[in-house]
Amino acid sequence: MEGHAKNNIIGGVSLRFDNVTSAYKKKRKQYEFAFADLSFSVAKGSFCAILGPSGCGKTTLLRTLLGSKDYEGNIYYNDIDIEEIPIKDRGISYISQLGNLYSNMTVFDNLAFPLKNEGMDFEEIKSRVLGISNDFDLMFLLDRKPRYLSFGQQEKVMLAKALLSNSELFLFDEPFANLDDKSKLEAEKILKDFSLSHQATYLYVTHSLKEASVLADTYIIMNDGRIEQIGSPLEVVSHPKNSFVRSFLEAGDE
Numbered sequence: 001m002e003g004h005a006k007n008n009i010i011g012g013v014s015l016r017f018d019n020v021t022s023a024y025k026k027k028r029k030q031y032e033f034a035f036a037d038l039s040f041s042v043a044k045g046s047f048c049a050i051l052g053p054s055g056c057g058k059t060t061l062l063r064t065l066l067g068s069k070d071y072e073g074n075i076y077y078n079d080i081d082i083e084e085i086p087i088k089d090r091g092i093s094y095i096s097q098l099g100n101l102y103s104n105m106t107v108f109d110n111l112a113f114p115l116k117n118e119g120m121d122f123e124e125i126k127s128r129v130l131g132i133s134n135d136f137d138l139m140f141l142l143d144r145k146p147r148y149l150s151f152g153q154q155e156k157v158m159l160a161k162a163l164l165s166n167s168e169l170f171l172f173d174e175p176f177a178n179l180d181d182k183s184k185l186e187a188e189k190i191l192k193d194f195s196l197s198h199q200a201t202y203l204y205v206t207h208s209l210k211e212a213s214v215l216a217d218t219y220i221i222m223n224d225g226r227i228e229q230i231g232s233p234l235e236v237v238s239h240p241k242n243s244f245v246r247s248f249l250e251a252g253d254e
Helices: 058-066 107-117 122-135 151-164 181-197 209-215 233-238 243-251
Strands: 008-010 015-025 031-042 047-051 072-077 092-096 169-173 201-206 218-223 226-231
Touching: 015 058, 031 058, 031 218, 031 226, 047 058, 047 209, 058 072, 058 092, 058 169, 058 201, 092 151, 107 122, 107 151, 122 151, 151 181, 181 209, 201 209, 218 233, 218 243, 226 233, 226 243, 233 243
Parallel strands: 008 031, 047 201, 047 218, 092 169, 169 201
Antiparallel strands: 015 031, 015 072, 218 226
């Protein structure tokens, strides 16, 4: 694809990037673009898998929404410039491999924390925490602190915690990377069922076409800081726009 993708529209305007550019500093104070002039929109309720090779800008795209990465251009969230919304009020849940659990809290307290912030009474909190803990096979871990959990167990707790929140936008950065195949299948099913019943917007960074095919209704294919193609899985797989998309799809999860 020549140049940078512009005005790629996915349904409505729950989330919109208008000519957004983000760069990072390399050695010797040189700057390199993570991506440049990205313009696209995401409809509310979409589950978008952001696919592409390492270093193509996928994670940086998520970080601009969290306020942890500088950018130029405009990002609109529910038609409001995101810079006008305090980070704590954006209603965003972020789940990554790096972890966001409170080390001084048990698994139960980590899961209960977002519900306490919503002012929910204890019996309701307990019911919801135990329910999702049962779904994720976490019941035997509820009294442990994160340092006593494996990486895979921590990832399952982080996902459960995110799904207990009342978020409108969920950002996932390779959340199942540390799970074994059985746990990954279970987590994918839980997340898929949740997304079908919870009308939020989902951006899911992955390099795995297999994961994307299970979860997503929209593919965003990135390469070298630009968007190569956006569309439904069927559209992208049936009609790849260029040689990069075609080769990426053919490589699959190799």
